[in-house]
Structures are given as structure tokens and as C-alpha cells.
Amino acid sequence: MSPEFLTIGKIARPQGIRGEVIVNVETNFPSRFFDETVFLVRTKDGVSHKMTSEKARMHKGRVILKFQTIDTMNDAEHLRDAEIIIPVENRNMDDEDFFYHYELIGMNVVAVDGHTVGRVTEVLENPGQDILVVQGKEGEVLVPFRKEICIEVNRKAGRITADMPEGLEDINR
Structure with a gap:
């Protein structure tokens, strides 16, 4: 049975004092962090929030994301261990040799x-x-x-x- 959502990244921790977060990438298609701006973020309590990214960059194999309205380290701390998810129908099917x-x-x-x-x-x-x-x-x-x-x-x-x-x-x- 197919899941409803797929995890494409997990927020590890805040990065710096301006509200950025470090994301452990859990997809073979990390370009989606740069190509897309609206993400579904499921926090530890199981609640999903639609969030818009302002910028993204790679650093040591991980993605650093800055979301709108998350402007301090304290704000970003609330996102620790949250999952960045996508609806399963949005999965990348371009590579026929890739399997979930x-x-x-x-x-x-x-x-x-x-x-x-x-x-x-x-x-x-x-x-x-x-x-x-x-x-x-x-x-x-x-x-x-x-x-x-x-x-x-x-x-x-x-x-x-x-x-x-x-x-x-x-x-x-």
C-alpha cells in the first residue's frame, strides 16, 4: 500500500541566529529544495504546516533552508526533528531505474x-x-x-x- 506522503528531508537543528535550519536530505532528488518554494513541514507533534522558503543552499551534503516567518534561532528550534514531506503523487518519476x-x-x-x-x-x-x-x-x-x-x-x-x-x-x- 502506498503512503500518503513521502519524507524528502528531516530538519536536524537551527543554523545560526537568523532562523535558518539544517536539513538532512532523504531524497535522491535534492534539487527539489531549490526548484520548489512551498513545503509541507510535519512537526514532532504530527501537525503539518505549509511553509514557504526564502532561500536554500547546500552545505557539506545537507541543505540549509530559510523559511518565511522563521526569523530567529528560537523560532527555528521549534522545527527541530520536523519532517519535510510531499504528497506521494508529487514524487519524482523521471528516473525509471529509481524505486521508492x-x-x-x-x-x-x-x-x-x-x-x-x-x-x-x-x-x-x-x-x-x-x-x-x-x-x-x-x-x-x-x-x-x-x-x-x-x-x-x-x-x-x-x-x-x-x-x-x-x-x-x-x-x-
């Missing part, structure tokens, strides 16, 4: 020889590549989400075709 985790969860993994490996129950984020947690008949299998292994992902069919290296199903159980 919620899209992969629930897909069936079928080996190229035709046997069913199982169903994706979770996606683990790792520095090298994501790992699919696949629940099969004989237990859990960890499958690296790499193009060399997951050779086709069919969103419509809900299926991942995998070229499973010999022993992968056994070693990861």
Missing part, C-alpha cells in the same frame, strides 16, 4: 530459472546498495538490490526478476 522503498515492499521476487524466491518484506539501507529482505517458504533471504542481480523490476506486475548467484539463497538464511 514502499514500491518494492510486497513485490514477488522470481529467479530467472522461474522459481519464486519470496516476497519483499523490508528494504535495508546500506552504503553500497539497498538490501531486499525477502520472505520465502524456507525463511528469510537477503538480496542485494543491484542491477546485476535484480535484472528487472516490473511495477505493474509487482515482480522483481532476479539472477540469483549460486548459494545466495542459502548463505543469507
Whole structure:
């Protein structure tokens, strides 16, 4: 089931005394922080606020945002740990080789020889590549989400075709 909103960033803390905030980017498309000016910000209490950014800049791999009406460090402190979210229908679908985790969860993994490996129950984020947690008949299998292994992902069919290296199903159980 698709979520209603996707998190594209999380506000870590205030930056400086003029109301700027440091955002940990949680999207493969950080350009949206520069291309868009209106954001939905969900604070720790679960309330969402529509906020307009005045400026954005990158600094050490993170985004520094300045929102209108947030003019002091104290104002910005109220945004600590808030999520910057977008409606799921606004997600970037330009890259057909990019998949959101919620899209992969629930897909069936079928080996190229035709046997069913199982169903994706979770996606683990790792520095090298994501790992699919696949629940099969004989237990859990960890499958690296790499193009060399997951050779086709069919969103419509809900299926991942995998070229499973010999022993992968056994070693990861």
C-alpha cells in the first residue's frame, strides 16, 4: 500500500541566529529544495504546516533552508526533528531505474530459472546498495538490490526478476 506522503528531508537543528535550519536530505532528488518554494513541514507533534522558503543552499551534503516567518534561532528550534514531506503523487518519476522503498515492499521476487524466491518484506539501507529482505517458504533471504542481480523490476506486475548467484539463497538464511 502506498503512503500518503513521502519524507524528502528531516530538519536536524537551527543554523545560526537568523532562523535558518539544517536539513538532512532523504531524497535522491535534492534539487527539489531549490526548484520548489512551498513545503509541507510535519512537526514532532504530527501537525503539518505549509511553509514557504526564502532561500536554500547546500552545505557539506545537507541543505540549509530559510523559511518565511522563521526569523530567529528560537523560532527555528521549534522545527527541530520536523519532517519535510510531499504528497506521494508529487514524487519524482523521471528516473525509471529509481524505486521508492514502499514500491518494492510486497513485490514477488522470481529467479530467472522461474522459481519464486519470496516476497519483499523490508528494504535495508546500506552504503553500497539497498538490501531486499525477502520472505520465502524456507525463511528469510537477503538480496542485494543491484542491477546485476535484480535484472528487472516490473511495477505493474509487482515482480522483481532476479539472477540469483549460486548459494545466495542459502548463505543469507
